[in-house]
Amino acid sequence: MSQPMFNFDVRGLVGAQQQLQLLALSAAQRRRLLNTAAKRLRTSNRQRIRAQRNLDGTAYAPRNGGSKRKLLSGLGKNLQVVSVSSESAVLGWKSRVTSRIADEHQAGKTETMTPARLRRQNKAPDYAAPATREQAKGLLKAGYQVRSGKNGKRRKRPALGWIVEHLKSGQAGLILAQLQGKTPKRHSWNVVLPARAVLGASAQDVRQVLSTVLQQTLNAPR
Known part of the structure:
Protein backbone atom coordinates (compact mmCIF):
# COMPACT_ATOMS: atom_id res chain seq x y z
CA MET A 1 0.00 0.00 0.00
CA SER A 2 1.42 3.37 -0.98
CA GLN A 3 1.99 5.97 1.68
CA PRO A 4 0.19 9.29 1.12
CA MET A 5 2.98 11.75 0.50
CA PHE A 6 3.03 14.99 -1.37
CA ASN A 7 6.19 15.43 -3.41
CA PHE A 8 6.85 18.53 -5.43
CA ASP A 9 9.83 19.13 -7.67
CA VAL A 10 11.09 22.55 -8.70
CA ARG A 11 11.47 21.47 -12.31
CA GLY A 12 8.33 22.04 -14.36
CA LEU A 13 6.48 23.94 -11.65
CA VAL A 14 7.86 27.40 -12.33
CA GLY A 15 8.31 29.46 -15.46
CA ALA A 16 11.52 29.74 -17.48
CA GLN A 17 12.58 33.00 -15.85
CA GLN A 18 11.96 31.65 -12.38
CA GLN A 19 13.93 28.52 -13.22
CA LEU A 20 16.90 30.71 -14.11
CA GLN A 21 16.45 32.58 -10.83
CA LEU A 22 16.39 29.30 -8.95
CA LEU A 23 19.52 28.10 -10.69
CA ALA A 24 21.25 31.29 -9.57
CA LEU A 25 20.63 30.27 -5.97
CA SER A 26 22.97 27.97 -4.11
CA ALA A 27 21.87 24.42 -3.29
CA ALA A 28 21.51 25.45 0.36
CA GLN A 29 19.25 28.38 -0.61
CA ARG A 30 17.07 26.19 -2.80
CA ARG A 31 16.76 23.68 0.04
CA ARG A 32 15.68 26.41 2.47
CA LEU A 33 13.23 27.72 -0.13
CA LEU A 34 11.61 24.31 -0.60
CA ASN A 35 11.51 23.68 3.13
CA THR A 36 9.63 26.97 3.61
CA ALA A 37 7.27 26.20 0.72
CA ALA A 38 6.58 22.71 2.09
CA LYS A 39 5.74 24.12 5.53
CA ARG A 40 3.29 26.57 3.94
CA LEU A 41 1.59 23.73 2.09
CA ARG A 42 1.50 21.80 5.36
CA THR A 43 -0.29 24.77 6.93
CA SER A 44 -2.84 24.94 4.12
CA ASN A 45 -3.53 21.20 4.42
CA ARG A 46 -3.99 21.49 8.18
CA GLN A 47 -6.40 24.38 7.68
CA ARG A 48 -8.39 22.35 5.15
CA ILE A 49 -8.55 19.37 7.53
CA ARG A 50 -9.77 21.65 10.34
CA ALA A 51 -12.44 22.93 7.94
CA GLN A 52 -13.33 19.27 7.20
CA ARG A 53 -13.08 19.79 3.44
CA ASN A 54 -11.77 17.74 0.53
CA LEU A 55 -9.49 19.24 -2.11
CA ASP A 56 -12.48 20.10 -4.31
CA GLY A 57 -14.16 21.99 -1.47
CA THR A 58 -16.78 19.36 -0.66
CA ALA A 59 -17.38 18.42 2.98
CA TYR A 60 -15.91 15.23 4.43
CA ALA A 61 -18.31 12.30 4.55
CA PRO A 62 -19.76 12.26 8.09
CA ARG A 63 -18.82 9.72 10.73
CA ASN A 64 -20.85 6.54 11.06
CA GLY A 65 -23.33 6.84 13.90
CA GLY A 66 -23.84 10.56 13.48
CA SER A 67 -21.01 11.74 15.77
CA LYS A 68 -20.10 15.40 15.18
CA ARG A 69 -16.51 14.98 16.39
CA LYS A 70 -14.03 16.26 13.79
CA LEU A 71 -12.27 13.80 11.51
CA LEU A 72 -8.53 13.37 10.82
CA SER A 73 -7.43 16.04 13.29
CA GLY A 74 -4.61 13.81 14.57
CA LEU A 75 -3.35 13.22 11.04
CA GLY A 76 -3.28 16.95 10.36
CA LYS A 77 -1.41 17.65 13.58
CA ASN A 78 1.27 15.05 12.79
CA LEU A 79 1.74 16.08 9.14
CA GLN A 80 5.33 17.15 8.59
CA VAL A 81 8.10 17.71 6.08
CA VAL A 82 9.45 14.18 5.71
CA SER A 83 12.39 15.07 3.50
CA VAL A 84 13.75 18.02 1.57
CA SER A 85 16.59 18.54 -0.91
CA SER A 86 17.66 21.28 -3.30
CA GLU A 87 15.16 19.97 -5.89
CA SER A 88 12.18 18.49 -4.09
CA ALA A 89 10.30 18.29 -0.81
CA VAL A 90 7.97 15.66 0.63
CA LEU A 91 5.08 16.08 3.05
CA GLY A 92 3.82 13.05 4.91
CA TRP A 93 4.23 11.04 8.12
CA LYS A 94 7.36 9.33 9.40
CA SER A 95 5.36 6.67 11.22
CA ARG A 96 4.43 3.75 8.96
CA VAL A 97 1.28 3.10 10.99
CA THR A 98 0.15 6.72 10.66
CA SER A 99 0.95 6.67 6.94
CA ARG A 100 -1.14 3.53 6.49
CA ILE A 101 -4.09 5.09 8.32
CA ALA A 102 -3.79 8.26 6.23
CA ASP A 103 -3.63 6.21 3.05
CA GLU A 104 -6.82 4.34 3.98
CA HIS A 105 -8.65 7.63 4.56
CA GLN A 106 -7.23 9.20 1.39
CA ALA A 107 -8.39 6.39 -0.90
CA GLY A 108 -11.30 5.00 1.11
CA LYS A 109 -11.75 1.28 1.68
CA THR A 110 -14.29 -1.45 2.40
CA GLU A 111 -13.43 -4.34 4.68
CA THR A 112 -15.40 -7.32 5.93
CA MET A 113 -15.91 -7.46 9.68
CA THR A 114 -16.95 -10.49 11.75
CA LEU A 193 -14.50 3.96 5.11
CA PRO A 194 -15.34 6.83 2.72
CA ALA A 195 -12.53 8.58 0.88
CA ARG A 196 -11.53 11.81 2.61
CA ALA A 197 -8.67 13.95 1.29
CA VAL A 198 -5.96 14.02 3.95
CA LEU A 199 -3.17 15.51 1.86
CA GLY A 200 -2.74 17.28 -1.45
CA ALA A 201 -2.71 20.52 -3.41
CA SER A 202 -3.28 21.57 -7.00
CA ALA A 203 -0.33 22.28 -9.29
CA GLN A 204 -1.48 25.89 -9.40
CA ASP A 205 -1.38 26.16 -5.61
CA VAL A 206 2.11 24.67 -5.52
CA ARG A 207 3.36 27.05 -8.21
CA GLN A 208 1.87 30.00 -6.35
CA VAL A 209 3.56 29.04 -3.10
CA LEU A 210 6.90 28.44 -4.84
CA SER A 211 6.66 31.75 -6.71
CA THR A 212 5.88 33.68 -3.53
CA VAL A 213 8.70 32.09 -1.53
CA LEU A 214 11.12 32.54 -4.44
CA GLN A 215 10.43 36.27 -4.63
CA GLN A 216 10.82 36.60 -0.88
CA THR A 217 14.15 34.78 -1.11
CA LEU A 218 15.39 36.98 -3.95
CA ASN A 219 14.31 40.17 -2.16
CA ALA A 220 15.79 39.18 1.19
CA PRO A 221 18.85 41.20 2.35
CA ARG A 222 22.11 39.59 1.29
Missing part, protein backbone atom coordinates in the same frame (compact mmCIF):
# COMPACT_ATOMS: atom_id res chain seq x y z
CA PRO A 115 -17.61 -10.98 15.48
CA ALA A 116 -14.37 -12.98 15.74
CA ARG A 117 -12.39 -10.16 14.17
CA LEU A 118 -13.98 -7.68 16.56
CA ARG A 119 -12.91 -9.82 19.49
CA ARG A 120 -9.34 -10.01 18.15
CA GLN A 121 -9.31 -6.23 18.02
CA ASN A 122 -10.55 -6.06 21.62
CA LYS A 123 -13.75 -4.49 20.42
CA ALA A 124 -16.17 -7.30 21.23
CA PRO A 125 -19.76 -6.05 21.29
CA ASP A 126 -21.61 -5.94 24.61
CA TYR A 127 -24.27 -8.58 24.01
CA ALA A 128 -25.98 -7.74 27.31
CA ALA A 129 -26.49 -4.11 26.31
CA PRO A 130 -29.86 -2.98 24.95
CA ALA A 131 -30.47 -3.57 21.25
CA THR A 132 -29.41 -0.62 19.11
CA ARG A 133 -31.70 1.39 16.87
CA GLU A 134 -29.77 0.00 13.88
CA GLN A 135 -30.53 -3.55 15.02
CA ALA A 136 -34.19 -2.64 15.54
CA LYS A 137 -34.41 -1.18 12.04
CA GLY A 138 -32.82 -4.34 10.65
CA LEU A 139 -35.27 -6.56 12.50
CA LEU A 140 -38.28 -4.62 11.27
CA LYS A 141 -36.94 -4.67 7.71
CA ALA A 142 -36.50 -8.45 7.97
CA GLY A 143 -40.16 -8.87 9.07
CA TYR A 144 -39.74 -9.35 12.80
CA GLN A 145 -43.04 -9.78 14.69
CA VAL A 146 -44.07 -10.45 18.29
CA ARG A 147 -47.01 -12.33 19.79
CA SER A 148 -50.01 -10.26 20.83
CA GLY A 149 -53.59 -10.72 22.00
CA LYS A 150 -55.00 -12.38 25.09
CA ASN A 151 -53.74 -15.85 24.17
CA GLY A 152 -50.71 -14.72 22.25
CA LYS A 153 -52.07 -16.27 19.07
CA ARG A 154 -51.83 -13.16 16.99
CA ARG A 155 -48.60 -11.59 15.75
CA LYS A 156 -47.86 -7.94 15.11
CA ARG A 157 -45.05 -5.69 14.02
CA PRO A 158 -43.59 -4.01 17.15
CA ALA A 159 -42.50 -0.41 17.40
CA LEU A 160 -38.83 0.37 17.02
CA GLY A 161 -38.72 1.67 20.61
CA TRP A 162 -40.22 -1.56 21.92
CA ILE A 163 -37.36 -3.58 20.41
CA VAL A 164 -34.72 -1.31 21.94
CA GLU A 165 -36.43 -1.52 25.33
CA HIS A 166 -37.15 -5.27 25.45
CA LEU A 167 -34.34 -6.98 23.51
CA LYS A 168 -30.67 -7.28 24.34
CA SER A 169 -28.03 -6.73 21.67
CA GLY A 170 -27.15 -10.45 21.60
CA GLN A 171 -30.81 -11.45 21.24
CA ALA A 172 -31.40 -8.96 18.48
CA GLY A 173 -28.34 -10.16 16.58
CA LEU A 174 -29.35 -13.81 16.85
CA ILE A 175 -32.97 -13.15 15.77
CA LEU A 176 -31.82 -11.02 12.86
CA ALA A 177 -29.42 -13.71 11.69
CA GLN A 178 -32.22 -16.30 11.84
CA LEU A 179 -34.67 -14.08 9.96
CA GLN A 180 -32.08 -13.47 7.26
CA GLY A 181 -31.31 -17.18 7.03
CA LYS A 182 -27.75 -16.73 8.19
CA THR A 183 -25.71 -18.87 10.52
CA PRO A 184 -24.84 -16.61 13.46
CA LYS A 185 -21.25 -17.88 13.70
CA ARG A 186 -20.65 -16.82 10.10
CA HIS A 187 -22.42 -13.49 10.33
CA SER A 188 -20.36 -10.75 8.73
CA TRP A 189 -20.84 -7.21 7.52
CA ASN A 190 -19.01 -4.64 5.47
CA VAL A 191 -17.42 -1.59 7.08
CA VAL A 192 -17.09 1.23 4.59
Whole structure:
Protein backbone atom coordinates (compact mmCIF):
# COMPACT_ATOMS: atom_id res chain seq x y z
CA MET A 1 0.00 0.00 0.00
CA SER A 2 1.42 3.37 -0.98
CA GLN A 3 1.99 5.97 1.68
CA PRO A 4 0.19 9.29 1.12
CA MET A 5 2.98 11.75 0.50
CA PHE A 6 3.03 14.99 -1.37
CA ASN A 7 6.19 15.43 -3.41
CA PHE A 8 6.85 18.53 -5.43
CA ASP A 9 9.83 19.13 -7.67
CA VAL A 10 11.09 22.55 -8.70
CA ARG A 11 11.47 21.47 -12.31
CA GLY A 12 8.33 22.04 -14.36
CA LEU A 13 6.48 23.94 -11.65
CA VAL A 14 7.86 27.40 -12.33
CA GLY A 15 8.31 29.46 -15.46
CA ALA A 16 11.52 29.74 -17.48
CA GLN A 17 12.58 33.00 -15.85
CA GLN A 18 11.96 31.65 -12.38
CA GLN A 19 13.93 28.52 -13.22
CA LEU A 20 16.90 30.71 -14.11
CA GLN A 21 16.45 32.58 -10.83
CA LEU A 22 16.39 29.30 -8.95
CA LEU A 23 19.52 28.10 -10.69
CA ALA A 24 21.25 31.29 -9.57
CA LEU A 25 20.63 30.27 -5.97
CA SER A 26 22.97 27.97 -4.11
CA ALA A 27 21.87 24.42 -3.29
CA ALA A 28 21.51 25.45 0.36
CA GLN A 29 19.25 28.38 -0.61
CA ARG A 30 17.07 26.19 -2.80
CA ARG A 31 16.76 23.68 0.04
CA ARG A 32 15.68 26.41 2.47
CA LEU A 33 13.23 27.72 -0.13
CA LEU A 34 11.61 24.31 -0.60
CA ASN A 35 11.51 23.68 3.13
CA THR A 36 9.63 26.97 3.61
CA ALA A 37 7.27 26.20 0.72
CA ALA A 38 6.58 22.71 2.09
CA LYS A 39 5.74 24.12 5.53
CA ARG A 40 3.29 26.57 3.94
CA LEU A 41 1.59 23.73 2.09
CA ARG A 42 1.50 21.80 5.36
CA THR A 43 -0.29 24.77 6.93
CA SER A 44 -2.84 24.94 4.12
CA ASN A 45 -3.53 21.20 4.42
CA ARG A 46 -3.99 21.49 8.18
CA GLN A 47 -6.40 24.38 7.68
CA ARG A 48 -8.39 22.35 5.15
CA ILE A 49 -8.55 19.37 7.53
CA ARG A 50 -9.77 21.65 10.34
CA ALA A 51 -12.44 22.93 7.94
CA GLN A 52 -13.33 19.27 7.20
CA ARG A 53 -13.08 19.79 3.44
CA ASN A 54 -11.77 17.74 0.53
CA LEU A 55 -9.49 19.24 -2.11
CA ASP A 56 -12.48 20.10 -4.31
CA GLY A 57 -14.16 21.99 -1.47
CA THR A 58 -16.78 19.36 -0.66
CA ALA A 59 -17.38 18.42 2.98
CA TYR A 60 -15.91 15.23 4.43
CA ALA A 61 -18.31 12.30 4.55
CA PRO A 62 -19.76 12.26 8.09
CA ARG A 63 -18.82 9.72 10.73
CA ASN A 64 -20.85 6.54 11.06
CA GLY A 65 -23.33 6.84 13.90
CA GLY A 66 -23.84 10.56 13.48
CA SER A 67 -21.01 11.74 15.77
CA LYS A 68 -20.10 15.40 15.18
CA ARG A 69 -16.51 14.98 16.39
CA LYS A 70 -14.03 16.26 13.79
CA LEU A 71 -12.27 13.80 11.51
CA LEU A 72 -8.53 13.37 10.82
CA SER A 73 -7.43 16.04 13.29
CA GLY A 74 -4.61 13.81 14.57
CA LEU A 75 -3.35 13.22 11.04
CA GLY A 76 -3.28 16.95 10.36
CA LYS A 77 -1.41 17.65 13.58
CA ASN A 78 1.27 15.05 12.79
CA LEU A 79 1.74 16.08 9.14
CA GLN A 80 5.33 17.15 8.59
CA VAL A 81 8.10 17.71 6.08
CA VAL A 82 9.45 14.18 5.71
CA SER A 83 12.39 15.07 3.50
CA VAL A 84 13.75 18.02 1.57
CA SER A 85 16.59 18.54 -0.91
CA SER A 86 17.66 21.28 -3.30
CA GLU A 87 15.16 19.97 -5.89
CA SER A 88 12.18 18.49 -4.09
CA ALA A 89 10.30 18.29 -0.81
CA VAL A 90 7.97 15.66 0.63
CA LEU A 91 5.08 16.08 3.05
CA GLY A 92 3.82 13.05 4.91
CA TRP A 93 4.23 11.04 8.12
CA LYS A 94 7.36 9.33 9.40
CA SER A 95 5.36 6.67 11.22
CA ARG A 96 4.43 3.75 8.96
CA VAL A 97 1.28 3.10 10.99
CA THR A 98 0.15 6.72 10.66
CA SER A 99 0.95 6.67 6.94
CA ARG A 100 -1.14 3.53 6.49
CA ILE A 101 -4.09 5.09 8.32
CA ALA A 102 -3.79 8.26 6.23
CA ASP A 103 -3.63 6.21 3.05
CA GLU A 104 -6.82 4.34 3.98
CA HIS A 105 -8.65 7.63 4.56
CA GLN A 106 -7.23 9.20 1.39
CA ALA A 107 -8.39 6.39 -0.90
CA GLY A 108 -11.30 5.00 1.11
CA LYS A 109 -11.75 1.28 1.68
CA THR A 110 -14.29 -1.45 2.40
CA GLU A 111 -13.43 -4.34 4.68
CA THR A 112 -15.40 -7.32 5.93
CA MET A 113 -15.91 -7.46 9.68
CA THR A 114 -16.95 -10.49 11.75
CA PRO A 115 -17.61 -10.98 15.48
CA ALA A 116 -14.37 -12.98 15.74
CA ARG A 117 -12.39 -10.16 14.17
CA LEU A 118 -13.98 -7.68 16.56
CA ARG A 119 -12.91 -9.82 19.49
CA ARG A 120 -9.34 -10.01 18.15
CA GLN A 121 -9.31 -6.23 18.02
CA ASN A 122 -10.55 -6.06 21.62
CA LYS A 123 -13.75 -4.49 20.42
CA ALA A 124 -16.17 -7.30 21.23
CA PRO A 125 -19.76 -6.05 21.29
CA ASP A 126 -21.61 -5.94 24.61
CA TYR A 127 -24.27 -8.58 24.01
CA ALA A 128 -25.98 -7.74 27.31
CA ALA A 129 -26.49 -4.11 26.31
CA PRO A 130 -29.86 -2.98 24.95
CA ALA A 131 -30.47 -3.57 21.25
CA THR A 132 -29.41 -0.62 19.11
CA ARG A 133 -31.70 1.39 16.87
CA GLU A 134 -29.77 0.00 13.88
CA GLN A 135 -30.53 -3.55 15.02
CA ALA A 136 -34.19 -2.64 15.54
CA LYS A 137 -34.41 -1.18 12.04
CA GLY A 138 -32.82 -4.34 10.65
CA LEU A 139 -35.27 -6.56 12.50
CA LEU A 140 -38.28 -4.62 11.27
CA LYS A 141 -36.94 -4.67 7.71
CA ALA A 142 -36.50 -8.45 7.97
CA GLY A 143 -40.16 -8.87 9.07
CA TYR A 144 -39.74 -9.35 12.80
CA GLN A 145 -43.04 -9.78 14.69
CA VAL A 146 -44.07 -10.45 18.29
CA ARG A 147 -47.01 -12.33 19.79
CA SER A 148 -50.01 -10.26 20.83
CA GLY A 149 -53.59 -10.72 22.00
CA LYS A 150 -55.00 -12.38 25.09
CA ASN A 151 -53.74 -15.85 24.17
CA GLY A 152 -50.71 -14.72 22.25
CA LYS A 153 -52.07 -16.27 19.07
CA ARG A 154 -51.83 -13.16 16.99
CA ARG A 155 -48.60 -11.59 15.75
CA LYS A 156 -47.86 -7.94 15.11
CA ARG A 157 -45.05 -5.69 14.02
CA PRO A 158 -43.59 -4.01 17.15
CA ALA A 159 -42.50 -0.41 17.40
CA LEU A 160 -38.83 0.37 17.02
CA GLY A 161 -38.72 1.67 20.61
CA TRP A 162 -40.22 -1.56 21.92
CA ILE A 163 -37.36 -3.58 20.41
CA VAL A 164 -34.72 -1.31 21.94
CA GLU A 165 -36.43 -1.52 25.33
CA HIS A 166 -37.15 -5.27 25.45
CA LEU A 167 -34.34 -6.98 23.51
CA LYS A 168 -30.67 -7.28 24.34
CA SER A 169 -28.03 -6.73 21.67
CA GLY A 170 -27.15 -10.45 21.60
CA GLN A 171 -30.81 -11.45 21.24
CA ALA A 172 -31.40 -8.96 18.48
CA GLY A 173 -28.34 -10.16 16.58
CA LEU A 174 -29.35 -13.81 16.85
CA ILE A 175 -32.97 -13.15 15.77
CA LEU A 176 -31.82 -11.02 12.86
CA ALA A 177 -29.42 -13.71 11.69
CA GLN A 178 -32.22 -16.30 11.84
CA LEU A 179 -34.67 -14.08 9.96
CA GLN A 180 -32.08 -13.47 7.26
CA GLY A 181 -31.31 -17.18 7.03
CA LYS A 182 -27.75 -16.73 8.19
CA THR A 183 -25.71 -18.87 10.52
CA PRO A 184 -24.84 -16.61 13.46
CA LYS A 185 -21.25 -17.88 13.70
CA ARG A 186 -20.65 -16.82 10.10
CA HIS A 187 -22.42 -13.49 10.33
CA SER A 188 -20.36 -10.75 8.73
CA TRP A 189 -20.84 -7.21 7.52
CA ASN A 190 -19.01 -4.64 5.47
CA VAL A 191 -17.42 -1.59 7.08
CA VAL A 192 -17.09 1.23 4.59
CA LEU A 193 -14.50 3.96 5.11
CA PRO A 194 -15.34 6.83 2.72
CA ALA A 195 -12.53 8.58 0.88
CA ARG A 196 -11.53 11.81 2.61
CA ALA A 197 -8.67 13.95 1.29
CA VAL A 198 -5.96 14.02 3.95
CA LEU A 199 -3.17 15.51 1.86
CA GLY A 200 -2.74 17.28 -1.45
CA ALA A 201 -2.71 20.52 -3.41
CA SER A 202 -3.28 21.57 -7.00
CA ALA A 203 -0.33 22.28 -9.29
CA GLN A 204 -1.48 25.89 -9.40
CA ASP A 205 -1.38 26.16 -5.61
CA VAL A 206 2.11 24.67 -5.52
CA ARG A 207 3.36 27.05 -8.21
CA GLN A 208 1.87 30.00 -6.35
CA VAL A 209 3.56 29.04 -3.10
CA LEU A 210 6.90 28.44 -4.84
CA SER A 211 6.66 31.75 -6.71
CA THR A 212 5.88 33.68 -3.53
CA VAL A 213 8.70 32.09 -1.53
CA LEU A 214 11.12 32.54 -4.44
CA GLN A 215 10.43 36.27 -4.63
CA GLN A 216 10.82 36.60 -0.88
CA THR A 217 14.15 34.78 -1.11
CA LEU A 218 15.39 36.98 -3.95
CA ASN A 219 14.31 40.17 -2.16
CA ALA A 220 15.79 39.18 1.19
CA PRO A 221 18.85 41.20 2.35
CA ARG A 222 22.11 39.59 1.29
